[in-house]
Amino acid sequence: MDFFKLLGKGTKFNSKRYQEDFDIFKNKANVDEIKDTVDVEEESAIPELDFFNTNKSKEDEVDLKKKKNTKKDKKEKKEDKEKDVELEQEMDFSKESEVQKFRLNHKIKIYGTDVPNPIQSFEDLKSIYNVKPYLSNNLKDNGFTVPTPIQMQATTIMLHKRDLIACSPTGSGKTLSFIIPILHALKAPMKKGFRAVIISPTRELAQQIYREFQMIAKGKPFKFCLLSKATNLNTETGYNKNLDILISTPLRLVHAIQHESIKLDSVQQLILDEADRLLELGFLEQMDEIIAACNSPTLQTSLFSATIHSGVESIARTIMKDPIRIVIGQKNAATETIKQKLVYVGGEEGKLIEIRQMIQSGLKPPVLIFVQSVERAKELFHELVYDGINVDVIHSERTKAQRDNIVNNFRIGKIWVLITTELMARGMDFKGVKLVINYDFPQSVQSYIHRIGRTGRAGRDGEAVTFFSRDDVTYLKSIVNVMKSSGCDVPEWMLQLKKPTKEMKKKLRNRPVQRKTINTMSKYDKQKIHHKQDMINNSKKRKLKNNNENEKNNKKSKVE
Template sequence: MVHLVENTLKARTKDGRGGEIVGLVVVPTKDLTHQVVSTMVQLSRGMNVRIGVLNKAVIARAIKDPLSKPRFDILVSTPMRLVHAVTNSAIDLSGVRSVVLDEADRLFETGFLEQTDEILSACSGDSVQRSLFSATIPSGVEQLAKTIMSSTPLRIFIGKSNTAAATVDQKLVYTTNEQGKLIALRQMLQSGDLVPPVLVFLQSVQRAKALFHEMMYDGINAEFIHGERSEAQRNKILEKFKRAEIWVLICTDVMARGIDVHGVNVVVNYDVPQSAQAYIHRIGRTGRAGRTGRAITFFTRDDSDAIKPVVNVMRESGCEVADWMTRMSKLSKNKKKELKRRPVERNDISTVPTVDRLKRKRRRDAVESQRKRSAAAPDAADDGAGEESA
C-alpha cells in the first residue's frame, strides 16, 4: 500500500495531474473497501493524497452532474460497483497508473472474472502497473493472472505459498454428527477451552442464524454476521467484536477474506470449508501480526471428502495429523470443483427435541407479529387523524 501511495504521488507530480484517479484498488467485498481505505489513510498521513471509496452516493452525483465526478488520487471499490460507474461514465479510469487487485484469486473466479476484465480494459493508459495480492493463488488462477501481467512479473512470497501461517495451531475434532458439533462447541465454551474473542464459521446464512439462536439460548454473548445484513449492521457488529463487547462472532465466508481483527484467539470451523483456499483464509483471521492463534475444525461422517484438503494444508504447515489421515487418497479435480459448487448437505443445528423447537418457533413468531403490529399502530393513528381533519 505504501508503494501504491508513492507511485501515485510520483505520477501526479510527473504528469501534473490533478483531480484524476491515478491509483486504483479493487477488492471483492464492501467490508474490505473501508478497511483498505482506513489503512491507506494512516499510511499516507502528511502526504496530501486524496483516498476515497466508490459508493452509491458518489456514483449517483456523478451521473446526475458530470462536473461532480469524484476527484480522488486513489480510489477503492468492489468490481460490480466500479463497472457500473464506468459504464455510466460516472468515473474515468484512463488516467490510472497503478492497479491493485486485492484477494486476486477471488477476483479471477467465475462471477468476478468478467468484471475484472472490464476494469482492466478501462484502465487504458500507457504503462499501467498491475499488482496482485492474495494468501492463496491456485494454479488455474495463476495461469489467468499471467495473461494480464508483463512477460516477467516480479513475484514476492511471504512464507510458503498456499499454506497456513506457522503461528496458528491447527486441530481436527471428530464429532460423529451435527448434534456432536453443537455439544462439542458448548463444552469448549463452558470449560474455558475457547478463550474469547472467537470466530465461528459456517457454510450458509441459515446455519449461522440457527447457531446464533442456540448460543443465545445458552446465554453466551454472541452475534452473527453475513452477507444478508446491511453494511451498517455488519460494521456495527464488527466494531463491537473488535472492542470485545461480543465474545463469539458467528459468520459465513463473508468474514474469511482480508478482514483484520486484532487479537482473535480462536477460529472454529463449525462446518468444514469447501476448499483448501477457503480454509487458509478462514484460519488466517487468527495468529496475526506475530501473535499465536488456534484453529479448530469440526468434522463428521459426512465430511470424508471435504476434510481431505484441510488435512493437506495442515500437513504442509507442519501440523501433526493422524496416520490414517496421511493415507487418505487425494481428491480429483472434478471432485474439488463439485465440493466448491455444492456444499455438504447437513442436518439442522439443534440438540433440542422437535416439540421444544416448535414451541420456540411459535413463541418467536408471536413476538415478531406483536412487534410488527406495535410498529404499524402509530402509522395507522396518524393516517386516521389526517383523514378526520381533512
Template sequence: MEIFEGQPAQPGATAPAAAEQQAPPPAAAAAAPEEGGTKKQKKRKRKGESGAAAADDAPDGGIALFSGQAAPDAEAAAAAAGHADPAAKFTDSEPHVATGDPFEEANVIRKSHRIKVSGTAPPPPLRSFAELEGKPGCCKRLLGNLAGAGFTEPTPIQRQAATALLAGRELLAVAPTGSGKTLGFLLPLLMLVRRLKAEEHAAEQAAAAAGGEGSEGGSGGDEEEGEGARSSSSLKAVVVSPTKELSVQTARVLKLLLPGLRTRCSVLSKATAAGTDFNKVDILMAQPLRLGAMAEEGKIDLSSVRLLILDEADKLFELGFTEQIDTVIAACRHRGCTRALFSATLPEAVENLARSVLKDPLRVTVGERNTAASSVQQRLLFVGREEGKLLALRQLIGEGLKPPVLVFVATKDRAKELHRELMYDGVHVDSIHADQSQAARQAAVDNFRIGRTWVLVATDLIGRGMDFLGVNTVVNFDFPRSTTDYIHRVGRTGRAGRSGEAITFFKEDDAGQLRGIANVMKAAGCEVPAWMLELKKERRHRKRAPVPGAGGISTEPAKQKHGGRQHGGKPGGKPGGGGKPGRPGSGAAKQQRPAQRPVQQGRQPATKKQKQAA
C-alpha cells in the same frame, strides 16, 4: 460530497485555508478584524473552522472522502520532532555480505526469509524501511507516519513487493495470511502517487511561469490556478477488493500513512458514487461490480490510472467477477499502468488467467505455496453428526475458550440460527452475513474489534483478507468447502507474528474432504493422525455432501423440534416423515424396529429344519 482537507482553495472559492497560508504577522493579524473585517467574514471564518473540526472528528467508516491532513495535535507533534530522523526508528537486522556483491546480498536476504522470486531481473529486497529515504515520492513525513503506526521492520512480502512495484514491475504476490500484504502494496502505491503529483505540479509551475512572465500582478492568481489544477488532477491508483469490508479495512491502513501528505482517497460505495467527482481523488478502493459498471457508463475515468492492485485476486476470479475485472483492466489503458495481484492462495488456473493480462510479471512467493501460517495451532474435532456441533461448541465455551472467537458457518441462515442459540446461552455474540445492511455489518465488525463482542459468527464473507489482530481462536463450525477456504478462514488468527488456535469440526459425511485439510495442517507443522493422510482422495466429479440447511443447528431431537416430522421429510406425510404421504414403513417406523442379532463369526445361521429338530 464535500472533500474535507487542508489544501489550498480551488479557483473561485473563498475558503479559510487559502487565507491561512498567507497569514500576516501576529500583530497585523490582531489588528485585521478591526480594520477591514466584517461580520460576514468572521462568520465565514467560524464556519470554516467548524468544518475543519468536523473533518477531524469524522468516523473512519470509509464512506466519505478522507485526506492526509493532520490534526492540530499531530501537526504540533510533527513540528516538535521535526529535527528527529524518522529513519533511526527502523531496524535493520539483515546480515552484511563480506564480498559487497549486491546480488549475493539479495539472495542471502531472500533465503533467510524464504522468499522465492521467478522472473527476469528481479530488484533486490529491502533491508530496512530506511532505504526508502531519498527515493522519489518518499519524504520524512511519510517515514514518520510509517514509524508512528508501528511499522518498524518490513515483513518478507513487504521487502520484495515494495521494491518490485517501485521499479514498475508487474507482480504476482503470494504470501501467508497475516503477513502484511496490505502494506506491501500501499506503501509503494502512496510513493508512486506522490511522485506523479510532484511531477504534475512541477510541469504546471513551469507552464505557468512560461505563460505569465509579462504580467505583474498575475503571480498570486497563477499560483492559485496551479494549486487548483493539481487538486483537480485525475485518478492515479485503484485497489480492487472482493468485498466492501475489505476495501474499508484497506482504507483504514492507508489512512495511517496519510497525515500531512495532501493525498485524497475514497472508498467506492453507493454513497460516494452518487455525489463525488472522482477526478479529485488520487487513490480509490473499490469492488469490481460497481467499479466496472461505472467505468462502462463513463462515470469514472480510469485512463490515467498508473497502478492497479487486485487484492485477494483468486477470490475475485472465483466469484465470477472475470467480466468486470476485464472491464476494469481494459479501462486502465495508460501505457505506464502497472498491474499487481496479491493473495494468500493462488491456484494454477487463476495464475494462468492472471498471466494472460500481465506483462513479464515477477512471481513472489513467501514460504510454501497454499499453506496456512505456522503460528496457528490447528486441530480437528470429531462431532459425529450435525447435532454434535452445537454441543461441542458449548463444551469449548464452557471449558474456557479464549475470546475473541471467530466462528465460520456455511450459509447466512445458519449464521442467524447459531447467533440465536448462543445469545440464549448468555454469550456476547454477534453475526455478520450478506442479508444484513452495510451499517449492520460495519457495526458488527467494529464491535468485534473493540471487544464488545466476544464471539462473531460469520460466513465466508469476511473469510478473505479481514485483519483482526486480536482474534485468539477460529472455529470452523461447518467444514470448509475447499482447502483454499480453510487457509483463509484459519488465517484470521495468528496474524502479524501472534499465536492463535483453529478448531475444525468434522462429521462422518466430511470424510471425503478430510485428507486435503490434513495435508495443509501437516505442511504447517501440526500433528495429524496417519489414517487421515491415507484416506482416499475425493474425486472431482463426485457430488459432495450437501450443505446443511436452515433449522439444523439445535441440540433438540428432530422429532420434538419439527412436531413429529423428521428433518428433511416432505410436509403432509405421516409422523414418520421421510416417505410419501400415507405410505407406511418409513421414517421413524424404521428407526423403532429392533436391531437384528449380529451373526457370530465362523457360524452359519440355523435353517428352519434345524430349528424344528432342536
C-alpha cells in the same frame, strides 16, 4: 503454624506446670526454640484465618520468580531479534550469493527476470529509493519497525515499476506492501483524476484498505474515494479530477463505468487484492470491464493473495507484462503461528455439543465462527445467544449500517463471538483474534487457509479448530496436507487417507454438503409442535367452512 498458638495469642503459658499437656501440642521440630513464654505476634496466620491476605505463600513467591524469569526471557529474545536484524542489515548485497542467502533465510521465492534486490529495513527505502520523510515517519508512528518478507521483496519490485503476482500467508502485511510503492509513485496530489485503483472482493475489506491508506498517507493531502452505494457519483464525490486513489468492489466500479460516472484512463497503478477470488467466474466478467477501462500505456498491475492456484496465474498473465512472481513460505499454506486442530463430531448434533463444551471450559475472546450459509449462521446464532456470551452474526443479508456496527463492536471488544459466512474470510484484519472455529467444514483448501488466517496475524499466536462429521471425511486429506505443510502435528491415520479427486473437489466448491438444521430440539418436541400447528390450522379451516355455510344459508333465507 500451630492452631493452639494462634488461639493463645497474647497469653502466657507456664510450660513447666503444664509440661505433659504442652508436650502433646508443641511442634517437635522447634523444641529448642520454645520458651516459658510463647509470643505468637510475629507468627503468620494460617490461610483459613488470613482475611487480609497478609501472608505471602511460597507458591506466590515461586510464581513471582517465574514471572520475573519469563520477563527476562522475553527481553533476551527481543534483544536477540534486534541483534539478528542488525546483523541482517550489515549484509552486503553487492554479491548475488548474499542476496540469495537473505531470501533463503526469509523464505522468499522469486520467479522472473531482472528481479530487484529486497530491502533489509524500512531505512533502505529512504537511503536507496529516496522515499519521502512523511512515509518513514508514519511507518514508525504506527509501529512498523521491521519489514515482513513480503514487504521486503514486493515493495522493491513495485518501486521498479514491474508487474507482480504475490502469494504470501494471511496476516503477513500484504496491504502495506502495495500502499508504500503507490504513495511513493504518485508523489503528490495532482488534478489528473484517479491514478491508482485498488479492487477488493468485499466492501468490508475495501473499508479496511481505505483506513490503512489514510494512516500511512498522513501529512500528505492525497484524496481518496471509497466507492459505495452512498457515494454520489454525479456530484462532488463522483468523477472528480481532484481525487487520486480509488478503492472499490468490482460490481460498484463496473456500475460507475457503465454510467460514465468514472473514467480510468489516467490510472497508473491497478491492484487486485485477494486476486484469486476476483479472477474466479463470479467476478471475471466484471474484472474484464475494469481492466479494459484502465487503458493507460504505463499501467502497472499487481496481484496479491494468500492462495493463488495455477488457473488464476494463467489468467493473470494474459493481462500483465512480464510479471515477477513471489511466493513467501510454502505455496497455499497457512501461517506457522496458527495452532491447527481437527475435531471429529460424528453427526451434525455433535457440533453443538462440542461448541458448548468449549464455551463451558472457557473461550478466550475474540472468537470467529465460520458456517457455510446465511441460514446456518442465523440458526447457530439463535442457539448460542442464550448461552451467556456476547454473540452476534454477520452475513450478506444484513444492512450496511448493521454490518459496519457489528464489525466495529467486534473490533472494540463489545462482541466476544462473531458468527459469519465466507463474507469475513478474506483480508479482514481483526488484531488479537484468539480462536477461529470452522463449524462447517470449508468447501476448498483456499477457503480453509483464508478462514483460519483471521487469527495468528502479524506474528501473533492463534488457534484454529475445524469440526468434521461423517460427511466430511472424504475431503479431509486436503486440509490435512495444509496442516502438515504448516508444521502442525497430524495423526498418522489421517496422512494415509485418500485424496479427493478433482471432480469431487469441484462438486464441493459448487455445492456444499447438505446438512441438517442447527437445532437442539428433540424429534418428539418437534412432532408435538407440528401436531399442535396442524390442529390449529384444521380448526381455522373448520371455522371458515362453517362461516361460509352460514352465509349461504342466510342468503337463501333472505331470497325466500
